[in-house]
Amino acid sequence: MAVTHSTGLVVAGFLLLLAGCNARIHKLTLENETRFVIHLNTFGFYANGTLDVNLHSLRLQDVVDYNKFPVGFSLSKSRVSGVLSYTAEETEKCPLSVTPTQTPNNEPVILFIIDIKNLSVSVTSFGVQDNVLTAKPWTKVPPPKDKDVRKSRESAPGPGPGPDPAAKPEEPKESDDDKTAKDKTADGKLQPEPPVEGIKKVEDNVFQLGKTNHLSLALDKISGSYNFSFHMRVGLLAEGLYNLNFHYCQNMYPGYDLPYSFSVDVTEKNPGGYLSAAEIPLSRLYICMAGVFFTAAMVWVYTLMKHRYSVFKIHWLMAALAFTKSISLVFHSINYHFINTKGHPIEGWAVMYYITHLLKGALLFITLALIGTGWAFVKYILSDKEKKIFMIVIPLQVLANVAYIIIESTEEGSSEYALWKEILFLVDLICCGAILFPVVWSIRHLQEASSTDGKAAMNLEKLKLFRHYYVMIVCYIYFTRIIAILLKVTMPFQWQWCYEFLVEVSTLIFFVLTGYKFRPASNNPYLQLPQDEEDVEMDEVVTESGALEGISKVKKTSNGRERQKESTL
Numbered sequence: 426m427a428v429t430h431s432t433g434l435v436v437a438g439f440l441l442l443l444a445g446c447n448a449r450i451h452k453l454t455l456e457n458e459t460r461f462v463i464h465l466n467t468f469g470f471y472a473n474g475t476l477d478v479n480l481h482s483l484r485l486q487d488v489v490d491y492n493k494f495p496v497g498f499s500l501s502k503s504r505v506s507g508v509l510s511y512t513a514e515e516t517e518k519c520p521l522s523v524t525p526t527q528t529p530n531n532e533p534v535i536l537f538i539i540d541i542k543n544l545s546v547s548v549t550s551f552g553v554q555d556n557v558l559t560a561k562p563w564t565k566v567p568p569p570k571d572k573d574v575r576k577s578r579e580s581a582p583g584p585g586p587g588p589d590p591a592a593k594p595e596e597p598k599e600s601d602d603d604k605t606a607k608d609k610t611a612d613g614k615l616q617p618e619p620p621v622e623g624i625k626k627v628e629d630n631v632f633q634l635g636k637t638n639h640l641s642l643a644l645d646k647i648s649g650s651y652n653f654s655f656h657m658r659v660g661l662l663a664e665g666l667y668n669l670n671f672h673y674c675q676n677m678y679p680g681y682d683l684p685y686s687f688s689v690d691v692t693e694k695n696p697g698g699y700l701s702a703a704e705i706p707l708s709r710l711y712i713c714m715a716g717v718f719f720t721a722a723m724v725w726v727y728t729l730m731k732h733r734y735s736v737f738k739i740h741w742l743m744a745a746l747a748f749t750k751s752i753s754l755v756f757h758s759i760n761y762h763f764i765n766t767k768g769h770p771i772e773g774w775a776v777m778y779y780i781t782h783l784l785k786g787a788l789l790f791i792t793l794a795l796i797g798t799g800w801a802f803v804k805y806i807l808s809d810k811e812k813k814i815f816m817i818v819i820p821l822q823v824l825a826n827v828a829y830i831i832i833e834s835t836e837e838g839s840s841e842y843a844l845w846k847e848i849l850f851l852v853d854l855i856c857c858g859a860i861l862f863p864v865v866w867s868i869r870h871l872q873e874a875s876s877t878d879g880k881a882a883m884n885l886e887k888l889k890l891f892r893h894y895y896v897m898i899v900c901y902i903y904f905t906r907i908i909a910i911l912l913k914v915t916m917p918f919q920w921q922w923c924y925e926f927l928v929e930v931s932t933l934i935f936f937v938l939t940g941y942k943f944r945p946a947s948n949n950p951y952l953q954l955p956q957d958e959e960d961v962e963m964d965e966v967v968t969e970s971g972a973l974e975g976i977s978k979v980k981k982t983s984n985g986r987e988r989q990k991e992s993t994l
Contacts, residue, residue: 449468449764449768450690450769451692451836451842452648452691454687455685455688456686457685458684458840459683459685460675460676461669461675463670464670464838465670465838466691466838467669467837468667469665469702470663470665470693471696472664473659473696475693476656476693476696477690477691479689479830481688484650485685486683489541489875491541491542494675496521496685497537497668498669499520499534500657500667500669501535502667503667503668520670520672521674522674533551533665533811534550534551535556535657536548539651541644541971543563546653548638548639549639550635554663557658558634558655558657559655559657559658560642561630561643561654562641563638563643563644564643580806593740629747641853642655661710663984669845681712689838692768694768699767700765702919703919704922711761714754715752718750718751718754719751721933723746725744726744729945730956737945740945746936753758756774759783777954779826783826786828791818793860793898794811794818796894797861797867798863821855821859822856825856827850832849852978857902860898865895872888894942904931909924912925914925
């Protein structure tokens with residue numbers, strides 16, 4: 426019943442979430458938002474990678490002094506996963522008012538500050554960079570309103586006599602009016618302003634950004650909402666990991682909670698496709714690891730067939746886990762391939778990946794818990810305490826996988842993203858901690874059996890095996906949840922895919938060691954059977970965990986006859 430409910434919950438999550446999944450082509454709409462900073466995305470750009478941002482339907486409060494509390498975007502480069510971003514350095518100050526001296530390691534930073542009074546977007550860039558910005562420049566004189574046009578026409582003087590067409594035009598003289606003459610073209614219109622120092626204008630609307638650059642972009646106003654867009658090509662010097670954030674600085678101070686709304690479209694590309702620099706190798710990595718896990722699963726099945734008389738049901742469950750892991754990696758690889766080529770996943774392949782990912786996670790924790798309790802190897806009944814562990818861990822694993830699916834299908838800038846990310850982290854830690862309890866209980870009962878049972882040597886061997894298994898689980902959890910993440914945030918941006926590689930390799934090693942420790946073999950201390958009838962009499966206490974109290978067991982003696990013995994515990 427619980428499995429059916431969990432499956433229904435996951436299917437409902439698919440139907441609600443996958444329709445809005447856009448992957449690397451981001452479309453985010455926020456209504457009545459009050460956060461003072463919104464992290465829109467993090468992306469690793471190689472040279473000649475492109476960023477397109479289209480802001481539309483921005484609605485702001487008219488009561489705010491935007492000169493004192495600016496609003497706009499920041500695009501900052503950081504060396505590792507945003508940890509060294511300048512926005513993390515100044516938590517009590519508006520990031521849009523940063524100065525060049527406040528950026529660590531001279532990292533490139535570009536600020537887009539919206540000026541609703543002059544209908545312009547002030548762009549300030551500093552740091553070592555060679556990015557090329559393409560956008561509609563701001564005109565010096567904003568378009569007048571309709572009533573201002575009528576008023577200017579009424580007060581304008583009548584037309585004067587035109588110039589004599591036969592008259593020879595005078596040569597321009599160097600005078601105070603020389604500047605005005607240079608600012609006008611032959612038809613009398615104003616020329617665009619010359620490039621400001623620090624900006625090399627390549628062609629119309631295209632600007633080469635350098636150190637401490639300043640320019641103004643056009644801000645359009647339509648029906649009370651503001652719109653603007655820009656295109657940026659990343660240069661060779663400036664390639665790296667970039668964070669794109671939206672800032673509403675007034676709300677970062679206590680006592681202010683003013684709502685605003687906007688929609689933004691963000692498209693990021695590298696020369697090879699839509700994937701970030703750290704994600705480009707992942708498709709090949711996952712398909713290779715799928716082949717490795719499939720090979721390991723086939724070797725495991727061969728081992729089970731070779732030792733079929735020592736095989737238990739849990740051995741086949743371990744085989745199912747290995748095959749499910751392999752299939753999940755295949756779908757994960759296909760998912761990344763379509764994201765790279767199309768900018769978004771194909772829903773059918775994405776659903777298949779999420780289903781196999783869910784099954785893999787559930788099988789992993791069920792298998793670990795069953796091995797830890799000794800189920801199927803030496804007993805077929807779980808105690809009430811052990812059943813409670815399964816009733817807690819399995820629903821939590823379903824919740825963790827649903828949280829993962831929601832995170833994968835939700836834009837980073839949405840408020841739900843941070844919530845589900847925290848839920849996933851918390852639930853994952855709870856599951857990892859809970860899975861250790863069955864192993865600890867088995868170790869405790871083996872310790873008791875070693876001192877009370879006549880077969881102390883065999884019990885000590887099993888105790889040593891469970892201690893190794895406990896250390897393996899702790900090391901696996903510690904490495905994949907802590908060490909690998911620490912390595913990720915210290916790696917260069919283009920090598921952060923190594924985090925996924927380390928996680929997959931550590932999972933493979935853990936699977937192989939677990940299979941080796943509990944393999945079906947006659948010399949495995951965990952599966953050793955008593956050698957004579959006297960040993961049979963004392964075999965009951967080996968791994969008792971409270972589940973067999975008062976339970977009658979049927980055992981075979983050396984001459985093949987069956988007899989019944991009541992538990993004495």
